[in-house]
Amino acid sequence: MYMLNMLKTTFLLLCILLEVCTKETPQDFISKFNKYNSVCQGMGYKTMNCSEKEKNIIAFHTLLSKRQENLGKSTVVVFGNVLLNTGNAYDGTTGKFTAPEDGIYSFTWTILTQPGKYFHTEMVLNGHIISYNYVNGVSGNSHYSSGSSSAIIKMKKNDKIWIRTYGDGKFAYENWSSFSGFKL
Known part of the structure; x- marks a missing residue:
C-alpha cells in the first residue's frame, strides 16, 4: 500500500512539473480564452458583470404589517x-405584483x-384564480x-398577481403571514 501511495504522489508531481514546464505565453492563454468564449456565446451565454446580473434579478418578500380581521369577500390582502x-x-400599498418583463x-x-x-385566500392573475x-x-x-x-406562472410584462380572500377572512396574523415571489 505504501508503494502504491508513493507511486501516486510521484505521478502527481510529474504531472505538475510537466504543466509548469509547458510555457504558455499570455497570448496563448488569451487565444484559448477567446475560443472558449466564442463557443459559449454561440450556445447563447451572455457576458455580464456582477452589477448587470443584479439588475436582472426580480424578487420580493413581504409580511402582513398588521392583523387582518373580518375581511369581506374578494378583498385584496x-x-x-x-x-x-x-x-x-411589488407594491406594498396595493398588495399587487406587476411583472416587469415576460417570464416564468x-x-x-x-x-x-x-x-x-x-x-x-386565493392567488389571482389578472382577475383569474390560479x-x-x-x-x-x-x-x-x-x-x-x-x-x-405556491404557484409557478408564465407571465407577460405588466401582468398583475395578488392574494385576496376567498369568501371572507376572519383572522390572519401579522409578521407570521407572508407573500413572496421571484422570476426564474
Missing part, C-alpha cells in the same frame, strides 16, 4: 411590510390564523393553524 423588493415589482415566476404565500378562526390556500382553525382545533400555497 395587502402584505405591507416589504422586506425585499429587488426590481421594484414562482410565488408562495403563507397564512397563520388563531384557534377558532379561519382565513381562506391557486387557493385554506387555513382552518375552527374545526375543534385548539392550536394555531397555518397553510401555505
Whole structure:
C-alpha cells in the first residue's frame, strides 16, 4: 500500500512539473480564452458583470404589517411590510405584483390564523384564480393553524398577481403571514 501511495504522489508531481514546464505565453492563454468564449456565446451565454446580473434579478418578500380581521369577500390582502423588493415589482400599498418583463415566476404565500378562526385566500392573475390556500382553525382545533400555497406562472410584462380572500377572512396574523415571489 505504501508503494502504491508513493507511486501516486510521484505521478502527481510529474504531472505538475510537466504543466509548469509547458510555457504558455499570455497570448496563448488569451487565444484559448477567446475560443472558449466564442463557443459559449454561440450556445447563447451572455457576458455580464456582477452589477448587470443584479439588475436582472426580480424578487420580493413581504409580511402582513398588521392583523387582518373580518375581511369581506374578494378583498385584496395587502402584505405591507416589504422586506425585499429587488426590481421594484411589488407594491406594498396595493398588495399587487406587476411583472416587469415576460417570464416564468414562482410565488408562495403563507397564512397563520388563531384557534377558532379561519382565513381562506386565493392567488389571482389578472382577475383569474390560479391557486387557493385554506387555513382552518375552527374545526375543534385548539392550536394555531397555518397553510401555505405556491404557484409557478408564465407571465407577460405588466401582468398583475395578488392574494385576496376567498369568501371572507376572519383572522390572519401579522409578521407570521407572508407573500413572496421571484422570476426564474
